[in-house]
Amino acid sequence: MKNTFYVLMLLLIVASCQKPNKIGYVNNGDIVKDYQEAKDLDAKYKAKEDAFKKKTDSISQAFQLEAQKEQLEAQKLAQRGKRKQAEDIMVALQQKQGVLQQTVQFEQQQLTQAAQTESDSLIIKIKDFIKDYGKKNGYTFILGTSDGASSVIYGEDQTNLTQTILDALNADYKKE
16 A cells, blocks of 8 residues: 555656646648748749640630631532542541640649649648747647638637748748
């Protein structure tokens, strides 16, 4: 009995000596929305998307003009009894349209994939930064929350690290 008492006392002393957990949280959505590098990345791909749209609109207009011309030619040939030549023109036109559509679709996929890759890299960079921040500042946990997936239902304002980390991220980005 006496040994049990000493063991309990020892456990109580050890437990009381441990430092309390330091916990904070960040709003992931706000970090990504207000982080300058994320804004720059978004602007970069918006510009690329706009340029791509202009290019495809131009190609589309040129093809439509060519298609109208070829269709008129095919109609004239058909009226003169040259149906085989008219059909050949229409088949070639359809093939060209298919190739153009595939090319546009491929370039769109390439653009989307590049944007996704850079976005994923940015998210990893942000997570790594938050991990390093937590280690350097003695945090046991830094939780993440956002409008879509909330792991923090309530947190006191002084435990909200969103602005602090956002400021540090932006300062670090300005150094690059």
